[in-house]
Amino acid sequence: MIIWxxxxxxxxxxxxxxxASAIVLGSALASQYWGGLTPCKLCIWQRWPxxxxxxxxxxxxxxxxxxxxxxxxxxxxxxxxxxxxxIAVYHAGVEQGWFPGPTSCTGDATMAAQTVExxxxxxxxxxxxxxxxxxxxxxxxxxxxxNAIVSLMLSAASLYAALHIxxxxxxx
Numbered sequence: 360m361i362i363w364x365x366x367x368x369x370x371x372x373x374x375x376x377x378x379a380s381a382i383v384l385g386s387a388l389a390s391q392y393w394g395g396l397t398p399c400k401l402c403i404w405q406r407w408p409x410x411x412x413x414x415x416x417x418x419x420x421x422x423x424x425x426x427x428x429x430x431x432x433x434x435x436x437x438x439x440x441x442x443x444x445x446i447a448v449y450h451a452g453v454e455q456g457w458f459p460g461p462t463s464c465t466g467d468a469t470m471a472a473q474t475v476e477x478x479x480x481x482x483x484x485x486x487x488x489x490x491x492x493x494x495x496x497x498x499x500x501x502x503x504x505x506n507a508i509v510s511l512m513l514s515a516a517s518l519y520a521a522l523h524i525x526x527x528x529x530x531x
Contacts, residue, residue: 372520373419373429376412376436379513383506384409390502396495399488400464401450405506408443412436412513426524433521437514444510450503454493464489 387406390396398406412435419432453460488494493501500508 372433372517372524373416376433376513376517376520377416377420379509380409380412380416383509384413387502390495394495396502397488400461401446401453401503402488405443405446405450405503405510408439408446408510411439412517415439430521430524433517433524437517437521440510440514440517444507444514447503447507447510451501451507453491454501454503456491460491464491 384406387398387402387409391398415432415435419429423429423432449458452458453464495502497505
């Protein structure tokens, strides 16, 4: 059973990566437009690797039908997911106070206002949605935390597919 699942994954990796990426990105957009959760700057950054993996997986399905081309594109997916996972881990750390967030996203004013004009400028520069505040969580894990888990799992799965495309025997 395990060998069958491995072969199934490797044979269908581009389609499965495309589906998983579309589901995750679609969920993020649905939570924004229908769920009322406004994304912060780091949330937006976490979406871009999914755009890359959707494009790479679609290319692997449509254009690059060779094993070599698919292997390279699954490697691209693995790297993109790893980058997205890194951003998500950083964002979850910012939310938990483990790492300092970008000042443009956390609203940390490093200098005190000396005049009313300085105060006005500082207030207008504050982010609309702060990266260090958790808008939604389930079982104590924020959306950034779940994205870190999913991204790193998809990175490992993409890397496995990239390393095994063409090497799983007659099922390729």
